[in-house]
Amino acid sequence: MDIPATITCIDCGADAHRLTPEPEDGWEVGDIVAYRCAGCLDRWDLVVADPEESARSEAAAFDLRQWLADRQSGNTGA
Numbered sequence: 001m002d003i004p005a006t007i008t009c010i011d012c013g014a015d016a017h018r019l020t021p022e023p024e025d026g027w028e029v030g031d032i033v034a035y036r037c038a039g040c041l042d043r044w045d046l047v048v049a050d051p052e053e054s055a056r057s058e059a060a061a062f063d064l065r066q067w068l069a070d071r072q073s074g075n076t077g078a
């Protein structure tokens with residue numbers, strides 16, 4: 001799991017530095033990682049996401065679009 005030490009602040013574009021130390025066992029999906037922006041001092045809490053789960057979500061969204069397309073093309077089934 002690759003968690004960056006700094007991210008770019010969404011608000012002001014400055015570097016936001018990670019506050020949360022890496023756990024001894026490494027990062028796990030669902031962990032909260034806090035960042036503090038050096039520019040505007042906003043705090044950002046990010047959740048470690050599962051890349052495989054994200055991929056599955058995209059696949060599910062694609063399947064839904066295909067299903068809708070099939071319905072709209074006149075395939076009413078029973």
Ligand SMILES: [Zn+2]
Binds near residue numbers: 009041
């Ligand atoms: Zn900022």
